[in-house]
Amino acid sequence: MSVSTEEKPTNIAGDRLRSIIERVERLEEERKALASDIKDIFSEAKSAGFDVKVIRQLIRIRKQEPAEVEEQETLLDVYRRAIGM
Amino acid sequence: MSVSTEEKPTNIAGDRLRSIIERVERLEEERKALASDIKDIFSEAKSAGFDVKVIRQLIRIRKQEPAEVEEQETLLDVYRRAIGM
Amino acid sequence: MSVSTEEKPTNIAGDRLRSIIERVERLEEERKALASDIKDIFSEAKSAGFDVKVIRQLIRIRKQEPAEVEEQETLLDVYRRAIGM
Amino acid sequence: MSVSTEEKPTNIAGDRLRSIIERVERLEEERKALASDIKDIFSEAKSAGFDVKVIRQLIRIRKQEPAEVEEQETLLDVYRRAIGM
């Protein structure tokens, strides 16, 4: 069994695990902060008289459109392969 | 119709709306990037032989109030007994 | 305290909880059976030479189309309310 | 081009495909209905004062092998100790 001069054995796996957890938690913090920023923008929008629900829907649609284009392409692809190119 | 000295009428509300949408979309992009980073860390963890599901559970527990954790466990116990499990 | 002639006190809440759980489990069984039937159809389709992925996508699209129509209507609605009817 | 004596060419593959799609859609409808029933039961449970999340947990545990449950709990413990929690 390996022994260090220090009191506690260095638990490699434990250290690694802790590192993983802390990094994830840090990133999640950042994510949360961004979510909060987004919320602030919507608050501002509301104050300016905009309908937040409408804005959300607009954003959703803008996000969907490219996705749909892509899906159509995928479908085409898949048809091609279905009929043997 | 109102006319400004500039060529195009400045559609204040429209500009503001566009600004709002773009700022939100920008922040959502950043959020997505962070999510991807988190995913990478979990991949790494998996490669290192950790059980990702358990790590997630651990992180979840760390972010709950200890009292809450206790309560949920207690309730689970209570229900188990209630149905004779 | 109420006493029954039976040995065990009837645990009302426990009975109710058990009933809930069992009913849910029963329905989940049925759901699972249906999922299995669907899987069988896809197997059959595959055997008949169809590309299952294509079929899935067709079904998905057929499902989306009405949803999109509805979404557009919702958006319209929301605009109407946004501008005060 | 092949010609049949009948008015419309019977597009065998097309018919079969349509049949497949319709059968799948039908079964998916039924699945959806069951999902809705389950939801209703949980609503009822909630109204009766039960913690739905805990009930879900319970159902999940009931469908796992006891050995599995044990193993997960053990692993969680191991990880907790590893990071000194």
Add this chain to the structure above:
DNA sequence: CTGCCATTTTACCGGC
């Protein structure tokens, strides 16, 4: 056995 996709669960947000 790994990555992908569907389902399921959790968390959030707006309305009452």
Add this chain to the structure above:
DNA sequence: GCCGGTAAAATGGCAG
């Protein structure tokens, strides 16, 4: 402040 529904995350199952 709760409740309902909606969007995000996580889990599980399937194909390659």
